[in-house]
Amino acid sequence: MSGFDFKNTQILVCVGNGGVGKTTLAASLGVLAAQRGLKVLVLTIDPAKRLATTLGIEGEKDITKVPGQNFKGELYASVVDHKKTFDDFVMRAAAKSEAAKKLFQNKLYQQLSTSLSGSQDFTALEKLYSTYESKQFDLIILDTPPAKHAIDFLNAPQKLAVLFNDKVARWFRESKTKSVGGTLFNILNAGTKQVLNIMESITGSELLKELSDFFMSIEQWQEKLEERITNVHRMMVSSQTQFCLVTSFDKAKLQExxxxxxxxxxxxxxxxxxxxxxxxxxWLRLKEKTLKSAPTGSQQLFEVYESEKKFYVERDREHSSFASKVGKEAQVLRLPEVEDPVSDLEGLVKMAKIIEQQGEPS
Known part of the structure; x- marks a missing residue:
């Protein structure tokens, strides 16, 4: 296996912590695949303004064809709108019922669908799955949400499943018939009461009612959510879904x-x-190629080059050690730090060329 051939791959998931160039790499891989004749969608989460402009998705939420392209295939891009994706899923799962519309006004649901930990990871996977189901594209490249720990992304669906555990939901639904201020509160243990008291002081006295109303409302689509989570997991472990882990030279990031x-x-x-x-x-390799063809008497140029290269020797050792550990299960590609920031489609085309020609396995 050498380079990115995209054979037998329908989904390519780019994972990695923030600040390693993951989004730019995902877009560049999209260009490379489109150059090879595929119809490609790059799904991104929170692109930098410069890259959003480059892809033609600045201010856009729907799928957009990247402007200015002249490829054998086609390149599209989309920014995941987390709240809209979550709301759309609920409306479909609840068959566009009035209960679903009421749910949208629930404070707990609003918190869940916008900022609750794990919800953005779920909506990214939901958007990926719904697009995958549509069969509109030969290849979908997902730029995963930035996270302190990349593994959080893969665990997000399971975390949501725990939140919507049927035993918890049923307990709240059955408690709806009891007095919010009476029996329901009395059967809670001391620790739970203390937590709820603190939460009520922050959110207001309607907390328990909001919780009860929330779990009553989700009864219609709870089973659909569990089914969706199962299907998403099957998609992610399929042999046609491949992962690309992006990291950088930093020792801590290599350990992560x-x-x-x-x-x-x-x-x-x-x-x-x-x-x-x-x-x-x-510039290091470009200079190395230049010096190899330099005329006799260029000793001073070689000395300058060696001085500049010395700084990267220790980094090469770290990379070689890392590559030897993981090389048996996946190819390891080393890509350079380009001199000019990627600010337009031409920059992405250049990065695609580097990936194809200079990204030789370590």
Whole structure:
């Protein structure tokens, strides 16, 4: 396996912590696949303004064809609108009922659908799955949400499943017939009462009613959510879903990458490539090629080059050690840090060329 051939791959999931160039890499891989004749969608979460402009999705929420392209295939892009994606799922699952519309006014639901930990990861996967179901694209590339720990993304559906556990939901629904201020509160243990008292002081006296109304409202679509989570998991562990782990030269990030690789194995996911991004400056190899063809008497140029290169020797050792650990289960590609920031489609085309020609396996 060498480079990105995209054969037998319907979904490519780019994972990694923030600040490693993951979004730019995902967009560049989209360009590379479109150049090879595929109809490609790059799904991104929170692109930088510059990249959003480059992809033609600044201010857009729906799928947009990237402007200015001239590829054998077609490149599309979309920013995941988390609240809209969550609301759309609920409306479909609840068959557009009045109860679903009422749910949208519930404070707990509003918190869940916008900022609750794990909800953005779920909506990213929900958007991925619904697009995958539509069969509109040959390849979907998902740029995953930035996270302190990349593994959180994969665990998000299970976390939501726990929140909507049927025993918890049934307890609240059955308690609806009891007095909110009486029997229901009396049967709670001391620890739960203390937590609810604190929450009520923050959210107001309607907390228990909001909780009860919330779980009453989700009864219609709770089973659909569990079914969706199961289907999403099947999609993610399919052999046609490949993972690309993006990391950088920082020693701490390499250690985090090793941890994530172990989680990939445990979860049964398929790791295609590990990208060591910005592992050396682009000018270093360009200068090396120039010096190889330099005329005799260029000793001073060689000395300057060796002085500049010395800084990267230790980094090369770190990368070699990392590559030897993971090279048996996935290819490891080293990509340079380009001199000019990627600010337009031409920059993405350049990155695609680097991935194809200079991203040789370590």
């Amino acid at each position: 990458a090793e941890f994530f690789l172990r989680e990939i194995r445990k979860g049964g996911f398929h790791l295609h490539t590990v990208v060591l991004n910005r592992s050396y400056p682009e």
